[in-house]
Amino acid sequence: MAGTFELKTAKSGQFHFNLKAGNGQIIATSEMYESKASALNGIESVKANAPGAAIDDQT
Template sequence: MANPKFEIKKSSNGKFYSNLRSKGNGEVIATSEMYNAKQSCKDGIDAVKRDASNAEVIDLS
């Protein structure tokens, strides 16, 4: 897989969610919450793309 990819899916209950797949082996590395509207799911993806590069890592273990 050349680049990481977001996949938008529709669950059996009719709600939308996304999976982020790694660029290496295509494994799912993150799954979103469930959204009632597809546009809300897309907005969530945009938020991750915008904010994740600046996210802190806080180890609570």
């Protein structure tokens, strides 16, 4: 099962999203956005950039 982006509104009225794995576990959380449109743009950015992201192992 594919991951799911879950868009939420905080008590402050700002927006953020979680990326959930197929098993429902949260695997990424966004920053807070002032508008819903900005949060949706953040989701699109993750979708566009994540498949080719390099691993920066700083251990």
